[in-house]
Amino acid sequence: MNTQTIALHLREHNLKVTPQRLKIVESLNTYGHLNIDMLYAEVQKSYPSVSLATVYKNIALMTEKQLLEEVKIPESKSVFEVKKAPHHHLHCRRCGKIEDVVIDCSGICRIAEEKSGYLVERTETVFSGLCPDCRSGS
Amino acid sequence: MNTQTIALHLREHNLKVTPQRLKIVESLNTYGHLNIDMLYAEVQKSYPSVSLATVYKNIALMTEKQLLEEVKIPESKSVFEVKKAPHHHLHCRRCGKIEDVVIDCSGICRIAEEKSGYLVERTETVFSGLCPDCRSGS
DNA sequence: CATCAAACGATAATTATTTTCCTTAAATAA
DNA sequence: TTATTTAAGGAAAATAATTATCGTTTGATG
Structure with missing residues (x-):
């Protein structure tokens, strides 16, 4: 999934398109499932000054808007994924x-x-x- | 399940029998599934001066010893239950x-x-x- | 390109969890 | 029983995780 498609996807969910958000979704597309820390680390690679609060706020917002989904794993941290068909x-x-x-x-x-x-x-x-x-x- | 049986159960898992532990297990037997806060509130009813740290420490220990189990519920806090046959x-x-x-x-x-x-x-x-x-x- | 609302980053505040340390209580054996 | 040992309890501090605040910047729209 390319940047344009992700941008469209964000707009469809009434979310402004920002570089940080694109990077979050791209990272999840690439790796499938990432927890908060991994996601923060990924975004930092492209945007070293990103704030952890930004990652938290965006994940919460995108999850609320049904663009992302939290997956709770027994004995380990929750991971996030791009929402798709039930699986x-x-x-x-x-x-x-x-x-x-x-x-x-x-x-x-x-x-x-x-x-x-x-x-x-x-x-x-x-x-x-x-x-x-x-x-x-x- | 009565107090004696719970006490035995604790000893079988190499855990000392204390009033706080008995109460934690009794509460879970009574209510089935409780999160940390509910468990703390329950224990407080019988032992008003119980420390939240005691509840945390005991849940962690009993979970580690396989006496309890954590259940992760989508969109809500984890609850704990007494470990039993798979379900x-x-x-x-x-x-x-x-x-x-x-x-x-x-x-x-x-x-x-x-x-x-x-x-x-x-x-x-x-x-x-x-x-x-x-x-x-x- | 101007306007407006929303997002960002920094930081403070809050909440959740774990650790520390001293006191108390449970287990064990004399 | 009672003495001894070891672990557990409670209070508080420390740490970790998450959320809120606020001034500044940026994306969307006309």
Whole structure:
């Protein structure tokens, strides 16, 4: 996704286009999932004088506007990603890598509804274990 | 679960039995899921002079010893529960209630493994939506 | 290019969590 | 029991994380 597309994306969500915001979204496009500190470090590479408060404010704002999403990972810091179609996450406990995985959860979701009487609007699953690299000991 | 059983449970995990610890575990047995603040408030009811640091230290220690478990809920504070057999969670976005639900996730878990090459050791799912009460507008 | 609202950066304030240190209490064994 | 040892508790300080404030700058719009 190029800069123009990201800029458009920001405007569609009623957000002014600033270099810091572009860099945040670009970083997330590049790396997939980053926590606050990693994101701050990334933005600093291009804008050494960026304020940590700017990163916090932008993440909060973009998350509120549904452009980004927070993913809570067991035993580690939350990461952020660019919001996309519903999907789930894989987390390697050894190297910390986080990946998306698209799986149809409608089955277990329906079972959860039947068992509980809840109306389920959203299902978040994190699968934790070892990624292919860490499995094979590399 | 009575006090004696909880005391035994603590000793089994190499933890001294103290009134504060008993109260923490009793509170979680009673309410199922509580965040730090709620837990502190609960313990204060019985021990008004308890220190917040004591609650933090005990939760960290008991979680480390696998007696408790932290559950990360999207858009809200983490809650703690007494560790039990694997299960998943339901979260009502309206009233904030959190409930356990036992569902067999081995199917999607296996699909996740096949799609990704990961070895999945643990699956955490949070179903969010409306609980029966909030569905019916009460 | 002028205007206006919003974003930025610096910093202070607030909130959350952890550490320190001294006192107290639980476990163990005499 | 009671003495001893070791860990836990409480108070407060220290640190970390997050949010708010405010003067200045910048992006959007006409």
